[in-house]
Structures are given as C-alpha cells and as structure tokens.
Amino acid sequence: MTNACIALKKGRIRRMDNEAIIIVENYVMEHLDKSDPEPEFDTYIVWKCKALQNWKYLISTDLNDGMYYELTYNGDKKEWYLDAYKKFENRVVPGMFS
DSSP states (O other): OOHHHHHHHHHHHHHHHHHHHHHHHHHHHHHSOTTSOOOOOOEEEEEEEEETTEEEEEEEESSTTOEEEEEEEETTTTEEEEEEEEOOOOOOOOOSOO
16 A cells, blocks of 8 residues: 555545544534533544444543443445433443353
8 A cells, every 4th residue: 555545544534533523512512501601622532443434433522421422424325323322320240150
C-alpha cells in the first residue's frame, strides 16, 4: 500500500469518527433540559469497528447523565442509526464456573 493510499484511508477514518461524534453531540444538545444553562462537555469514542462497508461506534460524553450511544453506519444505504442507552446499574457478578 502506498503512502498516498494510507493517508487517504486515514482521512476517511477521521471523517467517519468526526461525523459520528457530531451526530451524538447534536443528539445530546437536542435532549438537554432547555431551562438549564448549556453545559460544556467532551464527546469521545469508547470503541469502534469496521466490517466491510459498515461501521459501529460506542460513544459517550463526560456529562454526568449515565448515557452512552451506539452508532451504526450502513455503508450500503449511506445512513446512520443511533441508539441511546442509560446505564442503570453496575454490579459485580461472580463467575459461576470458575
């Protein structure tokens, strides 16, 4: 693979990462309480994977709201799917077979 090809691929990956982050930031801003002042927050990619022409992202923010977001990009249809989740609990469950 040539350096030009590698640079093009990296640019495409950065563009997909940025688009995913923007989608989540827009969603968060739409769902904030309008009576509160607009908060400053960071959005970050927790995990991502590319399989064939599709992308999957797990994204979160540093807001203390317990939310995380799953984004899937369908490369065939050129569209994104957003799922928003709220974490209710984190508990330790001992292994049953160890």
